[in-house]
Every structure is written in C-alpha cells, then in structure tokens.
Amino acid sequence: MPLETYRNEMLPAVEEALKAAIQPANTPGQEVLYGMLAYHMGWEGPGAGPKAAGKRVRSILLLLSCAAAGGDWRAALPAAAAVELLHNFSLIHDDIQDKGELRRGRPTLWTMHGPEQAINAGDAMFSLAHISLEGLEQTAGLAVYAAAAKLLARTSLQLTQGQYLDMAYETVPNPGVEAYWPMIWGKTAVLIRGCTDLGARVAGLTGASLKAYMLFGEKLGLAYQVHDDLLGIWGNPDEMGKSAHTDLLSGKKSLPVLYALEKKGIFAERWQDGGIPEEQVAEFAEILEEEGARDFTRQQAAQLTQEALDALAHAQPQADAGAALAALAEELGHRNV
Numbered sequence: 001m002p003l004e005t006y007r008n009e010m011l012p013a014v015e016e017a018l019k020a021a022i023q024p025a026n027t028p029g030q031e032v033l034y035g036m037l038a039y040h041m042g043w044e045g046p047g048a049g050p051k052a053a054g055k056r057v058r059s060i061l062l063l064l065s066c067a068a069a070g071g072d073w074r075a076a077l078p079a080a081a082a083v084e085l086l087h088n089f090s091l092i093h094d095d096i097q098d099k100g101e102l103r104r105g106r107p108t109l110w111t112m113h114g115p116e117q118a119i120n121a122g123d124a125m126f127s128l129a130h131i132s133l134e135g136l137e138q139t140a141g142l143a144v145y146a147a148a149a150k151l152l153a154r155t156s157l158q159l160t161q162g163q164y165l166d167m168a169y170e171t172v173p174n175p176g177v178e179a180y181w182p183m184i185w186g187k188t189a190v191l192i193r194g195c196t197d198l199g200a201r202v203a204g205l206t207g208a209s210l211k212a213y214m215l216f217g218e219k220l221g222l223a224y225q226v227h228d229d230l231l232g233i234w235g236n237p238d239e240m241g242k243s244a245h246t247d248l249l250s251g252k253k254s255l256p257v258l259y260a261l262e263k264k265g266i267f268a269e270r271w272q273d274g275g276i277p278e279e280q281v282a283e284f285a286e287i288l289e290e291e292g293a294r295d296f297t298r299q300q301a302a303q304l305t306q307e308a309l310d311a312l313a314h315a316q317p318q319a320d321a322g323a324a325l326a327a328l329a330e331e332l333g334h335r336n337v
Helices: 003-021 031-039 057-068 072-097 109-113 116-135 142-171 177-202 207-234 246-250 253-264 266-271 277-289 293-314 319-333
Strands: none
Touching: 003 057, 003 072, 003 319, 031 072, 031 109, 031 293, 057 072, 057 177, 057 207, 057 319, 072 109, 072 142, 072 207, 109 207, 116 142, 142 177, 142 253, 142 277, 142 293, 177 207, 207 246, 207 253, 207 277, 207 293, 207 319, 246 277, 246 293, 253 277, 253 293, 266 277, 277 293, 293 319
C-alpha cells in the first residue's frame, strides 16, 4: 500500500482524534478560548480547511511507525493527537516570540487576540496534549501509557530547551555550526523522535528494535529542520504560507547563515553591520548561495535523511507500512526549495 493510501486512511482518523482531544477546553464561559484553539488547528474562521490545518506530519509519522512495527495504528491515535497538539502549542508560542504574523497563510493567534491570550491558548494546547495521551491506557494498556507519559514530559522539556537556545543565539554574533546541532536536536528532532518512539512502543517493540525506530526519528528530525532552514531562505512563499526569506529578515542563526559566517566572506562582513533591510534580503540570499551555503545545507539534509533510512532498514519494518514510512522520510528530507 503506497504512502498516499495510508495518508488518506489515517488523516480523517487523526482529525477526529484531534477534535475530540480539544473538547475538554470547550466548557461554559470558555467559548472564545476554544474558538482560538479550533482556529489555530485550521477548523474554523476565514480560510479554514486542509491548508490551514497543515499536513499533520507528526501524527502520520507516529501512526505509520506503529503500523511498520507490526501494531494496529488505530491504537496509537491518542498519542498521535498528543504529539500534534504539543507541536501546535510550540507553534503558537513561537509565533509570539518571533512576532510571526502569518501561519499557514492565515493571521496568527497573537495578531488577532493579543500575545497574552495567545499564550493562554498555547498553554491550553500543551495541557490538552497530555490529557489526550491518557487514552493510551484504554487502547494500549497502562504500562504503555505510563512510559508514553514520561516520554512526552521529557520531550516537552527538551523542546523548550531547544527553543531557548534558538532565541539565545539571536544575541550571539556567531555561535558556530557546531552549536547549531544541539539547538535543532531540542527544537525539532526530539519531537520527531518521540513520534517514532511512541508509535513503536504502542506496537509492543522494546530493546534494539525500539532504539532503531528512535534513531530513525532523531535523524529524520534533524534532516527535517535542516530542510526547514533551506525553506526559510529559498522556499516558495505560496507553499509555505508566509513571506520569503523569513529567516534572513528575522536574523535567525540558521544553518546556511552559520555556515557563511564561518566562511568569513562577503556575507559575514555585511551581516556584521546589523539587520538586513527588507529590500536587500534577496541579494543576501544570492550571496549565501554563491558562497556555498545552499549546497552545504542540502548535502547535510541528504546525509541525515540517508542515516534515518539506514536506521529504519535496521529496524526491519513490515513490508507495506515500512515502505510507506521510508517514502514519508524521503518526502520530508528532500522537499523542493
């Protein structure tokens, strides 16, 4: 069964699980807060629909990991909803911290309701993620739920630590390429690893087989963020739902930028002068490309994607679901820019 067939079967179940997972927030007097959550998830408001909802990558990755490990992916739906809600909590807070005005082509929550209430919405999403996970006790058993709860709590901390480093680096002139990897490990890779870990756990895997799924997710998460760095400078704004050259405008220490700063060429000299005027971002992107930053970043993404696929092969996944999971990894690690 190809990836698209799995995705078409899983996505409706994911949406149903997500809508059920945010229902605890829908209590008397909380209608506006609940509406904020539903808006951010892409279900309500102007522009609502699949594009506003996003691709639910983490949920599909978790469910496919469960199926590839020989489990019933429907038993993993509470975990799939939990990781998606945790991810969206981080997006709500990221938009406030980065002053991002668009998310998936629509105004972000903080631009509509103010940063204070958007923080409340993000905190609610965080809490709902952990509540959703409780469903594993019924679908996978108490032992799996207990392990998953510990995993999600630790992942939440590491996710926040990664975001801390990302923001802290904004005030460091040149933290270096080596400092980049622990930052994206926390910011992105630990949650992707959590998806493959949880999926395999629900399927009943332990020991070396479980570790292989964890390594697969970790390497894939690193590749995913490296590719996001490419998109943040050279991506198509229509496909991303936000402006082009976003990372250059915000001064983010993404991998292409850190690579060029270490080269100490024209880009590094001009970067030292301060912020990049909006009318010059395209020129800065061209300089980055000329100095090899785009090719270097692509090579890193390709290498990490291959390492992820090698780890998946070592896990010996079930034929159809394993092939779909490998196809998803290829898709995430080689998105067009």
